[in-house]
Amino acid sequence: MKRSTDWQNSLMIYLSGVHAVPFQYGIHDCALFCAGAIEAMTGVDLAKGHRGYASRADGIRKMRKAGFDDHVAYFASHLPECHPLEAQAGDLAVLDDAAMGVVQGRGIYVLTDGLMTTVSLLQAKRAFRV
Template sequence: MVQELKRRHDWRGRLSAFLDETRRDGFAWGKHDCALGLACGAVEAITGADLRKGWRGKYKTNKGALRALKKRGFDNVGDAFAAELPEYDNLLMAGVGDIAVVQSDDEFLEAMAVVDVSSLIILTSEGQGRIPRSRMVRAFKVG
């Protein structure tokens, strides 16, 4: 069910604190991956809403994540976020703290990112990284 979330009055500080706390946390399937760790963590920092419910502990590998998505009727991780958050028709409308989908080279073919002022924050094996906003292929409104 698509949710109209509200941003907390101090969302910028909360998002900044979340990103600082997790800056060096590397990618780990089912714990700190691009969806559960980065994107859902940012949504929770900004709004207080926990989008991880029902997903925690359900997978530990990329194949497990794909199975979990398929079991819930999603073809990809972007569609799972589209079931929870309003999607922008115009990617240029995405602002700081919104969630983006970018294409990836793995079997998922896409990954989640957090929109920042001039770039997208992504998750790598070493922690957070940045890529150009031009890599965004979908975007979702957070509050």
Template structure:
């Protein structure tokens, strides 16, 4: 998977468009936020087989397990390759932080921060050093 030539502007436009959109599992959740970030950077939709097929976190786990993955993080492992150390993550990469419910939430790296979904809707920024894991998105 390669980064598109205009990935920076595509990713910026995507993040700006997130606005105050509320959480809706299967439509707008942390995994789909990360997958949409991958699509903005590479043009590849790694979540096409999962969109709209669940309405709860547990339902999402059932869907990815039925597809042969241990959890939502394993989907990112499969499509993006081996995890990288958080300090090696650069803008456009993905990282996971501890979500409000204690499970890993996937976000998009931007400098020293990670855009993640805010519980009340829209986005917030977590510090990069809060990352539990990270993935390189495309060839840089």
């Protein structure tokens, strides 16, 4: 997987387009938010065939049926892991509760209370290069 030459602009357009989209499992949750960012940067849709679940438990069941423990394991199977403090803009970060977000500088874009916000990169427990 390789980022396009215009990945920064594509990522900003994607983030601008989803910043106020309400959180909804199977439509716009942390895993699909990250998959959308990856698609914006690379053209690769890692969520293809994995959308359309109604709850976190339903999403986990869908991942297990596909052979993965959860969404984090799924991304780990497609992206190289790096130390969170080595993560760069556009990489993915995982927080304590398995929530995921997109790295931007010293912050991580995440979905909280239904909308996109940022938290410190220091909160990341794992990170994956895109």
